[in-house]
Amino acid sequence: MDDHRPHTGRRRNEHVRQAILDGSLRLLASAQGSPVTVEAIAREAGVGKQTIYRWWPSKGAVLLEALTDRAEEAAPSPDTGSLHGDLRAVIAATFSGAQDPSTAPALHTLVREAARDPHLAELMQAFTSTRRAALREVLARGRERGELPAGCDLDLMVDQVYGVFWYRFLLGHAPLTEEIADRLTDSLITPVGTCDPADA
Numbered sequence: 703m704d705d706h707r708p709h710t711g712r713r714r715n716e717h718v719r720q721a722i723l724d725g726s727l728r729l730l731a732s733a734q735g736s737p738v739t740v741e742a743i744a745r746e747a748g749v750g751k752q753t754i755y756r757w758w759p760s761k762g763a764v765l766l767e768a769l770t771d772r773a774e775e776a777a778p779s780p781d782t783g784s785l786h787g788d789l790r791a792v793i794a795a796t797f798s799g800a801q802d803p804s805t806a807p808a809l810h811t812l813v814r815e816a817a818r819d820p821h822l823a824e825l826m827q828a829f830t831s832t833r834r835a836a837l838r839e840v841l842a843r844g845r846e847r848g849e850l851p852a853g854c855d856l857d858l859m860v861d862q863v864y865g866v867f868w869y870r871f872l873l874g875h876a877p878l879t880e881e882i883a884d885r886l887t888d889s890l891i892t893p894v895g896t897c898d899p900a901d902a
Contacts, residue, residue, distance in 0.1 A: 714757050722747040722754060723768035730765070730807040738811070740764075762815055762822035765808050766829055772805055773833060785844025790887040792837055793863055797878035800871055813872065834860050850891070859890050 725746035729738045740761050744751040758764045780791040800809055816823040841856045866886055870878050 718747070718749060718753065719757070722749060722757075722764065723771060726761075726764050727768050727772070727804045727808055730811055731804045733807065760819075760821065762812060762819060763825060765812055766822070766825045769805065769808055769812065770829055770832070772802075773799060773829075780840075781843070785840070785847065785849040786887060786891055788840045788844065789890065790883060792840055793886055794880060794883040796833070796863075796867060797880075797883055800867070801878060806871075809871070830864070834864065837863060862886075862890060 722743060726738065726743045729742055729746050738761070740751055740754055743761070743764060744754055754764060758767070780788050782788050782791065799805060812822065812826060816826045837860050838856050841850065841854075841859055844850050845852065845854060845856070863886065866882070867878065870876050870882075876882075
């Protein structure tokens with residue numbers, strides 16, 4: 703576990719920042735479960751270790767920012783004009799993005815290290831909260847258009863999506879496929895369980 707160091711908040715060079723984030727994901731993709739250190743990330747990115755510690759308090763913070771950037775690229779908030787289209791796009795992008803060879807090792811590492819690192823656990827909670835909020839916005843937009851009954855529990859619907867995702871991603875007992883994204887989308891839009899029948 704890395705020591706957490708205060709960073710100066712000095713303005714970051716975007717090219718160098720991206721090199722560090724990309725380098726950290728490349729290392730994790732090829733590490734095959736071996737620890738990745740700040741020193742290794744610095745070498746991979748062609749920067750000094752102190753450059754990393756000026757901008758991030760820990761290795762976990764570097765990895766989390768890399769994943770956040772990747773998640774925003776892979777799973778944007780779409781607006782197709784229909785709840786089904788928006789929801790299906792978010793779920794499918796979440797499933798496929800997390801399984802990318804450069805992303806999956808980083809996400810597994812962060813979950814594992816967050817279990818014993820309270821600081822990283824807080825950062826992970828912020829990351830997952832952001833993703834949850836984006837999905838909830840899609841559902842709320844559909845409810846406003848009348849595509850969901852007013853009594854739907856949006857937070858429970860978000861839990862269902864990420865419950866399936868994390869359970870399958872972490873345990874690996876079943877795949878996260880396009881077909882599963884379709885079936886999960888259909889099951890959520892059908893007003894059973896998460897919606898009050900009186901409001902249907």
